[in-house]
Amino acid sequence: MTLSGAVAVAGVYEHPTRWAPDKTEFQIMAECAKGALDDAGLSIGDVDALFAASMTMSGMGIVDLAEYLDLKPSFLDGTNIGGSSFVAHVTHAAAAINAGLCEVALVLYGSTAASNAVAIGTGMGGERRDPTASFVSPYGMTTVGSYALVAQLHQQRFGTTSEQLAEIAVTMRHHASLNPVAKMRQPITVDDVLASRMISEPLHLLDCCIISDGGGAVVVTSTARARDLPKAPVLLLGCGEAVAHQETGAPDMLTIAARQSGERAFAMAGVTHDDIDFCMIYDSFTITVLATLENLGFCKVGEGGSFVSDGRIRLGGALPVNLDGGGLSSNHPGMRGIFLVIEAAKQLRGECGRRQVEGGRLACVHGTGGTLGVAHSGATLILGLEA
Amino acid sequence: MSDMTHPLPYASWETRGWWEGCGRGELVLQRCQTCGIVQHKPRALCAKCLTDTIEHFVASGRGTVHTFTVTHQNMMPPFSEHLPYVLAYVELDEGPRIFTNIVGCDPADVRIGQPVVADYATSERDDGEAFAVPRFRPA
Numbered sequence: 001m002t003l004s005g006a007v008a009v010a011g012v013y014e015h016p017t018r019w020a021p022d023k024t025e026f027q028i029m030a031e032c033a034k035g036a037l038d039d040a041g042l043s044i045g046d047v048d049a050l051f052a053a054s055m056t057m058s059g060m061g062i063v064d065l066a067e068y069l070d071l072k073p074s075f076l077d078g079t080n081i082g083g084s085s086f087v088a089h090v091t092h093a094a095a096a097i098n099a100g101l102c103e104v105a106l107v108l109y110g111s112t113a114a115s116n117a118v119a120i121g122t123g124m125g126g127e128r129r130d131p132t133a134s135f136v137s138p139y140g141m142t143t144v145g146s147y148a149l150v151a152q153l154h155q156q157r158f159g160t161t162s163e164q165l166a167e168i169a170v171t172m173r174h175h176a177s178l179n180p181v182a183k184m185r186q187p188i189t190v191d192d193v194l195a196s197r198m199i200s201e202p203l204h205l206l207d208c209c210i211i212s213d214g215g216g217a218v219v220v221t222s223t224a225r226a227r228d229l230p231k232a233p234v235l236l237l238g239c240g241e242a243v244a245h246q247e248t249g250a251p252d253m254l255t256i257a258a259r260q261s262g263e264r265a266f267a268m269a270g271v272t273h274d275d276i277d278f279c280m281i282y283d284s285f286t287i288t289v290l291a292t293l294e295n296l297g298f299c300k301v302g303e304g305g306s307f308v309s310d311g312r313i314r315l316g317g318a319l320p321v322n323l324d325g326g327g328l329s330s331n332h333p334g335m336r337g338i339f340l341v342i343e344a345a346k347q348l349r350g351e352c353g354r355r356q357v358e359g360g361r362l363a364c365v366h367g368t369g370g371t372l373g374v375a376h377s378g379a380t381l382i383l384g385l386e387a
Numbered sequence: 388m389s390d391m392t393h394p395l396p397y398a399s400w401e402t403r404g405w406w407e408g409c410g411r412g413e414l415v416l417q418r419c420q421t422c423g424i425v426q427h428k429p430r431a432l433c434a435k436c437l438t439d440t441i442e443h444f445v446a447s448g449r450g451t452v453h454t455f456t457v458t459h460q461n462m463m464p465p466f467s468e469h470l471p472y473v474l475a476y477v478e479l480d481e482g483p484r485i486f487t488n489i490v491g492c493d494p495a496d497v498r499i500g501q502p503v504v505a506d507y508a509t510s511e512r513d514d515g516e517a518f519a520v521p522r523f524r525p526a
Contacts, residue, residue, distance in 0.1 A: 119462050122460045122461050122462055131396075131397050131398055131399035131401070131402050132428075134396035134397050134402070134406075135396075135402075135428050135485075135486060136486050137396075138396050138520045139393070139474060139486060139487055139488050139522075140461050140463070140466035140469075140474065141486065142460075142474075145456050145458050145461075145474045149454045149455065149456050149476065150454070151456075152455060152456055152499070153453070153454040156454070156499045197459070197460075198457075198459045199459055200456045200457070200458045200460065200474075201456050201457040202456075246428070246484070248424055248427065248434050248435065248483065249425070249426055249427040249428075249482060249483025249484055249485075250478065250482055250483055253454065253476075373454070373476075374486070
C-alpha cells in the first residue's frame with residue numbers, strides 16, 4: 001500500500017512557554033500531549049503509539065516517558081538523530097500506522113534548555129571520554145563551529161556573502177515579529193547581524209539560533225480516521241531520511257543530508273518544487289537554511305546566497321520560509337524539529353493570523369540534526385491538504 | 388593556542404595505532420589491501436568492503452586547509468582560555484581529511500588551500516602512555 005496520502009497529522013500543539021524553570025521536561029511533554037490531543041478531538045486513551053526524544057532522555061527514556069503518561073502503547077520509538085528526530089518520528093509513525101501496527105501516534109518534545117543554562121552551541125565541546133569523540137573533542141569543536149566550517153567553504157567557493165546569510169536572520173526576525181509567542185520580536189537589519197559579535201567565523205551571534213525552553217506535540221493517524229476528526233487532515237504526501245558524515249575521510253561538505261532525504265520525499269509525493277507554497281526548514285544557523293534550500297533542490301548548490309535575497313523567503317515572497325520566526329527568533333529549546341511540523345500544519349489549516357501564507361496548500365518540511373560539517377541527519381516531509 | 392594543553396584523546400583498540408603514531412610524530416593511515424581505499428578514522432575493517440585486510444602506513448604529514456573557522460566563543464576550559472583559535476579540516480596529501488587546529492600563525496592569516504604540516508602536542512597521561520594530538524601549522 002502506498003504511504004503517500006495514507007496517513008495524516010490530525011492534531012498539533014506548540015507550548016507557548018519560552019522560559020519554564022518551574023517545569024520538567026516530561027511535564028512540558030504531557031502539557032503538549034493534552035494540547036495536541038484536544039486539537040485532534042482525541043483523548044490520551046486513544047493513543048497506541050509513543051514517539052519522543054530529548055536533550056536528556058537516556059537510551060531507554062521512552063519507557064520512562066510511557067510510565068509518566070501511564071501509557072502502554074503497542075508501538076514505541078525513542079529514535080534520537082538530533083533536532084530532526086521529530087520529523088523522522090512522523091515518518092516512522094506513518095509507516096507503523098500504514099502497516100497496521102498502531103492507529104494513533106503521539107510525538108512529543110519538551111526541554112528546559114534555557115532555564116537550565118545549557119550552552120548548546122558553544123558549551124558542549126568539552127572533553128568526552130569516548131574514542132569516537134576523541135577525533136574532535138581535543139580540538140575544541142563546537143556545534144556552531146561545525147556549521148561555520150560549511151559556511152566558510154560556501155563563501156570561499158561561491159562568493160556567498162555574510163550579508164546574504166544575514167538576510168536569512170532578518171527574515172526570520174520579521175516573521176517572529178508577527179508571532180505573538182516568539183521570543184525575539186524586535187525587527188533587525190542586515191547591519192545589526194553583521195555588527196553582532198563574532199562567534200565562529202563567518203557566523204555572528206545573530207546568525208545563531210536562540211536558546212529557549214519549550215515543547216510541542218503532534219498526533220498522527222490514518223487519513224481515514226483523521227477525516228472524522230474536527231480539524232482538516234494534513235496529509236503526509238512524501239517523506240525521506242538521510243545521514244551525512246565524514247565517510248572514509250573526504251566527503252563533499254556542501255552536499256548535506258537534505259539532498260538524499262529531499263529527493264526521496266519529492267519522488268514519493270510526486271510534486272515539483274514549483275508546487276510548494278512554503279517551507280519549514282531547521283534554522284540552527286543561517287547557513288543551515290541556505291545549504292538546505294540548495295540541497296532540497298529549490299536552487300542550485302552555490303546559488304543559495306542570491307536565492308534568499310530580495311524577499312523571496314519572506315512572507316509574501318515566492319517561497320516563504322519559517323513563518324513562525326524559526327529557531328533564529330521564535331524558539332529553540334535544544335532540538336526544534338517538532339515545531340517545523342506544527343507550524344506547517346497550522347499554516348496549511350489557515351490558523352496563523354498575521355503570519356499566514358494565504359492559500360498555502362503544500363509545504364516542504366526539513367529537519368537537520370547534529371553537526372553539519374561533522375556528522376548530521378536529515379528528515380524531509382511533504383505535507384498538504386486533501387485535493 | 389600553540390602552547391595549550393589539549394584534552395587527551397581516549398583510544399579504543401581500533402584507534403590506538405593512530406594516537407600512538409601521533410606520539411611518535413607520525414600520522415598513521417590505513418589502506419585496504421583488497422579494495423585499495425585509504426580510510427580515516429581508523430577501523431578494524433575496511434568500511435567499503437568489510438574485509439580486515441588493513442595495512443598501516445605513515446603519511447607525509449603534509450596537506451592543505453580544506454575549510455576552517457576562527458572560533459571566538461567556547462565556554463569550555465581549556466579552550467575558553469585560548470580564544471580565538473582555529474578549527475579546520477586539513478586534507479592530507481594521501482586523501483583523507485582530518486579535523487584539527489591550525490597553530491603557529493595569526494588566526495586571521497589562515498586561508499582555504501593553504502599548505503600546512505603536522506605539528507604535535509605531546510603530553511603524558513596518568514598511565515604513562517605517550518599520546519599526542521596532531522595539529523597543523525603553515526608549511
